Amino acid sequence: MRISELRNRLAAYLPDPDTYARDTIHSELGGISVNDAIAIGMEPDEIWRAVIRHNPSMPEKYK
Numbered sequence: 001m002r003i004s005e006l007r008n009r010l011a012a013y014l015p016d017p018d019t020y021a022r023d024t025i026h027s028e029l030g031g032i033s034v035n036d037a038i039a040i041g042m043e044p045d046e047i048w049r050a051v052i053r054h055n056p057s058m059p060e061k062y063k
Contacts (some may be wrong), residue, residue: 006044
């Protein structure tokens with residue numbers, strides 16, 4: 001997965017993906033945000049799996 005695909009998936013699921021990626025801290029990512037995870041070079045598919053774990057009620061169509 002590319003970063004652009006990660007951002008597209010966030011945008012499809014979240015009403016404000018930019019704020020979510022910047023401000024939501026994920027224990028699933030070691031206590032950092034999506035943007036921070038991207039900045040340190042984590043793989044986008046790993047980040048997406050963490051977002052799914054962070055949002056357990058996410059409908060299957062977004063996973």
